[in-house]
Amino acid sequence: MNPRFSYSLLALTLVQIYPYQANAETLAGDNVERITVTSTRTAKANTDLPLSIGSVSSQTLANDNAQHISDSLQTISGVLLNQLSGGQGHNAAIRMPINFGGYTLYLQDNIPLQSAAFYNHNALWWASSNASLSRLEVLKGAGTSLYGSGAVAATVNVISAPIATNSNTLSLTFAEQGYKRFAGSFTQLNETNDGFRVSGAYLSNDGWRTHSAVNKAEINLLHEKQLDDKQHFKTSLVVSSLEQQMLNTLTEAQFIQDPTQAGLPEEVLQIDPKRKTDYFRLSTEYRFDSNDFYASVIPYARYRTNDYIATWQPNMPKVESTVTSFGVLALSNFIHSSGGETTLGVDVEHSSGEGYSFQPTERTTSGWGAATYPKDHVFYKNDTTFIGVSPYVQHLGYFSPNLSYSLGVRFDHNKYTFDNALPVYSDDGFGNRSIASRSDTFKHLSPKLSLNYLLNAQSSIYSRYAQAIRIPTASQLYDLKTEQSSAQLGSINEETSDTYEVGYKANFDKLSIELAYYLMDVNDAIVTAYDDLGASYRVNASSVEHTGAELGLTYNFNKAFSFALAYSQSKHEFKHYIQDKGRVDRKTQQMLEQDLSGKSLQMAPDYVANIRFNYTSQTIAGLFVTAEVQSIGDYYLNVENTQQYSGYTVINFKANYALTNKLKLHARVSNFNDRKYALQNEIRYGRTRIQPGAPRTLYVGLKYQF
Template identity: 25%
Template sequence: MHVLFSPCRIAFSALTLATFSLATQAQTQNDAFDNDVSQQANSQAVERILVTANRSPSRLLTTAASIGSVDKSELDLINHQHINQALHRISGTWISRGNGQEHLTAIRSPVLTGAGGCGAFFMALDGISLRAPGFCNANQLFDANTEQAQRIEVLRGPSSTLFGSNAVHGVINIISPDAYASTANSVGLRAGRDDHLRASLAYRTQEDNSAFAVFGNLTQNNGYQQNSGYDQQKMTLVYQQTGNVWQNKTVLDIANLEQETAGFVQGFEVFKDKQIRRSNPNPEAFRDATSLRAYSQFSMETANGNFSVTPYIRRNQMAFLQHFLPWKALEENSHSSAGIQSQYRYQKDNLNLTTGFDFDFTRANLRETQDQAFSPNIPQGEHYDYNVNASTTAAYVQAQWELSNWQLTLGGRLENVLFDYDNLLKDGNACAPEVATCRFTRPEDQNVSFTVFSPSFSALYSVNQYQTAYFKLSQGFRAPQATELFRLQNNQSVADLNEEEIDAIELGWRLVSDKYAFNASVFWQEKKDFIFQDTNRQNISNGETRHRGLELSGKYHLSPSVYISGNATYATHEYANAIAISNTNIEGNEIDTAPRTIGSAQLGWHVSDTIQTELSLQHVGDYFLNPENTAEYDGHTLVDLNLHYEYSPQLRFNANIYNLLDKDYAERADFGFGNYRYFAGQPRRIFVGATWSWSQQ
């Protein structure tokens, strides 16, 4: 078992003790102040409730964490075709768009790629991971019905105390709709460029103490590039019941994606060429994915708190052609899981205590095959075929004390991750006996286990009923992903990997009133045992990285009908040691695909009670494309226009003009196999829609 306290953490602990001492000595005679901010505040902004930071409803102003959200009204205004169009509104967050529905993620981090790149982020529906621990996929947000979510919350920074493995750089939590909401039922139709069509349905019905709701959407898009496009279907069913003792919420969430994938266009800045950027070097590429998640949460109030228990199941299956590799192998993976989450919250006087137990069991399979011969060390045929049974068991506790104007929170989590691996092919490599170094290696059957303790501490000071400041120490970890452990290369027979660990310090300030809301945070993060593939294509875990940054966000109402909002992030992400990811010393270099600046701004105007318009700007700064920092992309700034018109209480129209200024840009730039490679951005495009609503029965 690894207890993750570094020497600098000991120094932080000393500061923690000093803070605690200061808090306990604080004067209590300030009768004008009440620790429950909401009882004195009159604005709706102060009353804002989010659930992700503490795995339970918490007031934003008294939350010692950097958390942002995109709510339903914003989602309806944006009408996003891709998740990156929604999450650029949250500081420190960049969802880098690939082709179709593909994407990569950055939260207080570079855009992370490779087998474990997705493992640095905990992505969930109502707090339950979209995919099983150890079996993430970099594109897994397309599994969730974000288009019809109640809101999307993003918790920035390490959060493993409450969420466990994978909550290294942050958490993305999709909050499902409330079946009890009074929103009218509706059907909608939306159309736009590249034969884009989307039909949607939202239906609710209530009877006495229960409610049922159906949300679904069907999307067709023929793609901007040749021989590309996708068909996608999503459905969310919600049943809720309020009893005398128990409350229940049951959710079934299903998604299906059939995508013809376009690959990178290659050549320096070819995204500026109007013909080349529409070409598709990989017309044979595809991605097919299906997913199912279901849970039933039972909760009850107790004399001094509340208790909840949530059993769940999930099923994921995907096949895709690895078009980004010259030999274009086919990967087929699947996993089925069953698990349970339980939590008890106890409150008495100035103490709030949260304890919980999580368990997840998964059966998974991965198979990789290659149809055509490429070279002796990259042969056609079966590369890998293995099963993995995995279990994750965790217990956590978090205590929160209210002391005068101070709120102190201390927590810890103990988690065990166990992999039971079964190779279904012959042990060793996939090549002919005379090949000295084979690209694909199959380790022998084995069990691998990781046990980690993850602590956190925060101190929040309430300056007054509208303003708070906080200090936070947190730690994140992730166990290696199954592909890092068992899909080995170049004669590596055992991957002797450690857990990735990150230590973080954060200082934050938040100010909220009836006209404005501002947030600022500064963070320092150091990650060790970073898992990567070295120049010999061996999976090792001795990487170290540094992450420093400043995040700002805010919203200001210039008048009752005009608002301005935005966010800005300046951050550096660097290699902290000379890892063997390059043939040169890269210590101190910036990590590739890590822009120093990202941000967005919105100027909105409620022209009348029925017309709303918003001008939206998104900025991505320049970034390096390789560890040597010799290739670079200049970044881009885009402008969108969003329009909403309510013709009548039953009928409303919307329009979105993306890339209003028709900017030539790359959604993502890359440098691989000696070439500049780009997912080209799309030119100006217009989407229009109409929604018909009717009252609930």
């Protein structure tokens, strides 16, 4: 572990925290960026909230011209998103190691992008991020009572711009490897207090790696209607389609030889494996807002497909799935004469998921478990219905004008009904089991408690405790392996987490700072276990402790220069975990279990840092330049902690130049130092798996507003 970079960076920034104590009226001319909506669905000043919420402003989004949301989200302390293989897929590391699990809840305009029962780590595929995008918010740690399963490590909210003016935008961006992106937004605001906007985008990219081409199209329709001074309707339709060629991780030898290769055998490339996903979401929000009462009701319908070749499995099976959801998010907020407020709400969701997996071509595998898989062999075919009903209450009160408290509780009642279309059998000859149709129910009560103290008009300190859950997904429950994994059936439980956090926030004239320290215990963690035949399945077998400190800081030196830092340092360890407990090797008859208690989790960076130096030219009107450093520290490649990866540091440059009041030129260079590096590195099933980072890439484009 090399702490020199991280400690020196902290020292450099903390030196300048205290000298500036002007009023908090503005920060960089945009006080609205200190207002957040994710925690309560209503606008709140960040110093009034006893939790850590980071945001990406509309101005930062406009200056980034990012080709993926992850580029801008990483300006928030403690947030790391890996854009896998340069495509549109991603995973996250927010108060967690880099992982594919359902620890992050993804929203767009406060509505979940997917069902927790059918979680996919690529949820931002389905977020509409075209020219109508207004801001991004990340609530770090367990969410408030408004959020259920998945809001364990973070809640990410993609927020669309409201209809406030008649402004239209057209933009285009080009880059190497055939990259092109077109986006537009057309808004009509009428005198009758209603407005309409249509926005969309199209992206096409051949990809810098072999067989990594992407095509994505999206459209977003928004209608807003103000009935009177208290009632408001907002209706939104999001439709998108994504098609992406599939590839695989690389071994260390492949990475050294040529990081642009696909990592797939030639015979697999011949079948041109692709992933295709279509998405549809329709929602309507009714809001009533008076002086002492606020109510919101959001019915929504959601549909998505996800079809792909599982290139990470030796036999390359085809997987087809659809999920159809209907839900309602309802809450009411009462303001008391004492100044306190009480929120009552309920979330209801009905989701139906269809899963089908089969062998698209005959394939013979080698090594452990070698076999010949015949064409059209069916691995699973089933329907799963999920019903979730989650009432909650949250109360805000005051001990004094400066000291407030918040109490909340959420009850989640989740039920799965599994309907198997295949006959029941213990082994299909390839280590897959087919179980009888069944139902399973999960119930949990999650309390929340916090204190917030306003030091003055510009700053506050807080402490909080929050419990959250992660329910097992339908595939973890029912896509089982051989009969020897039957102990899992009906016995797997939801994970529970307890988050303890203290923090400090301040918005001065030139300086804004957010500092947080957290401890998060995860109990009954769902991990991968193996039976005697080497088949994998899921069990609750671990307790994990996550601790860390986060620092978000922006400082304006003068009108020309500003500085922003997003930094976190963390530790992620098994409190208790016996891997392969009771398992004996069939060949050697030796005990395979290992006590990993006290070991670090794999792919858990020591630190994550994003540094930005911004320059607004005072001599060349309309020129804005950003120099950015993205860096992560070392981490272990495996849970045994026998091998380490040293992390990486890359440099990016971004420039925007206003040619006229309406026309802006933008350019950026990612990985300016052309670093050959592993974006992600791990050892899984005894094999090194490297996601290579993209080489130096130049993007240029134009944006026209009228």
